[in-house]
Amino acid sequence: MWGGGVVDWDGLRRELGDWYERVRRDLPWRRTRDPYAIWVSEVMLQQTRVKTVIPYYERFLERFPDVAVLAGADLQAVYKLWEGLGYYSRARHLHAAAGMIMAQMGGRVPSDPQVLRRLPGIGDYIAAAVLSIAFDQPFAVVDGNVKRVLARVFLMETPVNHPPGHARFQTVADRLLDREQPGRHNQALMELGALVCTPKRPLCPQCPWTAHCRALQSGAVPDFPRRVKPRRPGEQFWVAGAVLKKGRLLLTRRPDRGLLAGLWEFPCDRMDGAADPAADCAAMVRRQVGLHCAPPQHLVTVRHAYTHFKLRMALYLCPWQGGRVRLDGPDHFDWVRPDQLDRLPLHGAVHKALPALLQALRGQ
DNA sequence: GAACCGTGGTA
C-alpha cells in the first residue's frame, strides 16, 4: 500500500503533535474533558461544519448540562434545540442513549468500548473519538478529514466515499495512532485536514508533513483523494396546505422515523399529478387530516435540496370549511396562532415558505 | 452493501 517505501511513523506522530500544539483552534469542546460534552460535540459535528455547530453546542450544554438532565427532558424540547441542524435522528438517538445510560449504566457515559458502541447513534467514529479524547484510550478515528489526509500522504487509491474501502483507512490510521496521546493525535489529524489538507486548495507550504507526503512529492495533490461518482439525486414535487381556521393554522408532526422525523410542518404529500395542483392540495388535505377547505390559493413554491433528492414544494392557503381533524400519516397535530409558530421545530422547506404565508395572512 | 438521512457554505 505504501509503494515499498519506508514510513517514519515516529516522525509523523511527533511532527503532527508539535504542529497541533502550535495552531490548534480554541473550540468549546476542547475546553472540557467531560465525556458527555465530548459526546454531544461529536454527534453534532457529524457531517456538519464546526462554525455551524458552535452555537448549537453552547445552547445544548446550557439547556442539557449533563446526562441526567437530557434523559429527563422532553424529546420535543431536544428537537426544538436541534431545529435547523439537520439529521434529526441524531437528536432522538442522543436522547434515547441518555435514557439508557441513566437506566442501565449508572448515569455515567460508559468507558467500555463494547458498552459505548451499543448506544444508539454511536458508531465506530464517535466511539473512538469519545474513548480517546475523554478516556485516553488508544482508538484511532477515521472521518472524512482523516481519509483525505491519509489518501494524500500515502497516495492511497481507495475512494473515500465508498464504504467497502473504509477498512483500509482504518488500518492505516490504527498504525499511525499515537498510543501515548490518542486524544490529541486524533484531533490533530482531523485539524490538519480541516485547516491545511483541505479538499480544495490545500495549504501544502504550511503542512508539517511536506517531507512525508507522497502526493506532494509526485505533484498529485489535486488528484487525491479518489472518489467514486455519486448518482445524481432525483426530484420530488410536494404540495403543502396551510389550513386556516379562526386565525389558527393546522400543523402536523412527522412520524419518529424517516425523513425529518419528529418535525412539524403544514400537511403535505407528494403530488399525484401535474393536472391541477390546487385540486391536488385540497384532496391531500382531505386525505391527510380529514378536513374540507375552500379552493386553495397558491402562495409560493420553494426549492430545497436533501441528501438524496431535490424538492419543489408548493404551499397553498386552504381556508377551513368543515370537518374534524382525523390524521392519516402524521402522528400529531396542533392549531397554532401564526405568532406562535416558532414554538415548534419546523424543517427547512417550511422555513423557506413561511415568509410568503405570513405576508398573505397580514394582507387578509 | 446500498440507500437513506439535512443544512449551509463555497467555487
Next chain:
DNA sequence: TTACCAAGGTT
C-alpha cells in the same frame, strides 16, 4: 445554477 463538501450512523 449546479456540484461539491462537512468530526457518520442506521436500516
